[in-house]
Amino acid sequence: MRSTVSLVASFICILIGDCTAQLKTDAVKIKTNSSKGISCYSRLEGEEGVLESPNYPSDYPSNQDCNYDIVRTSSSVCGIRLYIEDLNIPGSITKGGDVCVNDYIAVESCVPEGGARFCGNDSGISHHYNFQPGATAIRLSFHSDSSGSGRGFRIKYKMVEDCSSYFYDIVPSGIPPLVGSATCFTRISEPSGTINTPYHPKNYPENLDCVYQFVRTNPNLCGVRMKTIKFELQSPMDTPFGGACSDFFHMPSCGFLCGKMEFSWFARYQPGATSLEFHFHSDESIGLSGFLISFEQVYNC
Structure with missing residues (x-):
């Protein structure tokens, strides 16, 4: 008999306060066709900002691989809080119910993947992720295949200076x-x-x-x-x-x-x-x- 395994995401879902407030951000968007297959790239340099899937709020294209680098603004910053304002990414989930396949947005430095790969319609929740020692950015990656499409995502982020609740130190x-x-x-x-x-x-x-x-x-x-x-x-x-x-x-x-x-x-x-x-x-x-x-x-x- 297969043993019961618990995979509990260590992020805490916290609704951010005034999500309609004006955001201070400096985003640089670059579209490329590199040898590594990256079809789009965004570098977000503000203390707060927004990342969106290609063509949002229209359906995103098939067969896309996009990277979003959220840049650490100072050494006092220890993590980021992501607020998923809108998520509409059709995609299947592995048999264990943990990991999105086909289409997803993910924090690529996180393992196990089930705690940091998102698909479906889980809008209105937030997640926290720590910067690794010496890291200059946290990278999110978006992947779509040819199986279908959806509206995609709109995610707000904010720099965090207190990560004591997230095993930072x-x-x-x-x-x-x-x-x-x-x-x-x-x-x-x-x-x-x-x-x-x-x-x-x-x-x-x-x-x-x-x-x-x-x-x-x-x-x-x-x-x-x-x-x-x-x-x-x-x-x-x-x-x-x-x-x-x-x-x-x-x-x-x-x-x-x-x-x-x-x-x-x-x-x-x-x-x-x-x-x-x-x-x-x-x-x-x-x-x-x-x-x-x-x-x-x-x-x-």
Whole structure:
């Protein structure tokens, strides 16, 4: 029998106040036909602004790949809040109900994709995403194939200077029984290898906060390919809002993973980022065997 897996998006849906207020923005739109297949590009440089699908509010064209770079306006900015004012992107969803395929708008640096890839008609909600260390922008990508079309999207964004609710600055804990002499922080500069919970395959300790920092040793590195060898955390708790993870693994501001599962994904560096991070947390309950995950730093995305 397939184990229950909880994927809980770590963004918090918050309706933004006066969404009709005039926005201060400086957007540069460029249309290209590059060798990488990007058919349109927008660079948004204001503290607030708007991004729209091609031809909005008319139907967007088929077979489009567009990038939108939301530029970090200062070092005090830690993230962005996206308010989906209008979303009309017909598209199918994977069998598990997590990931949009065919047509979608996505925050391309987020994994798992289910927490940051949007389709359908989910208008009127907001999401928060963190800047990676050293990042100069957060990139959103829009993709359409030949299966159909829709009105597309209109999304407002705003720079954020307080990301304390979104695991922006995690303090690694000590590792029992080594508290005081070792912290649960792993800095990874190797081109390939594995990461794991403390003491894996034995049970991980309770009350842990571990940070796994992948260092971008070359600006031509574009991301990290990761695949589970073993993944077993505490199962999700049932709540009126769905499953909730008490022990979890995640990329901060993207999505939580817990339970017993398998995954293979590609975590992208944001433009200008010097590293990207993952976080593992355990509560006061007895731990399980945890995880062993293989990785490979990638040049060709």
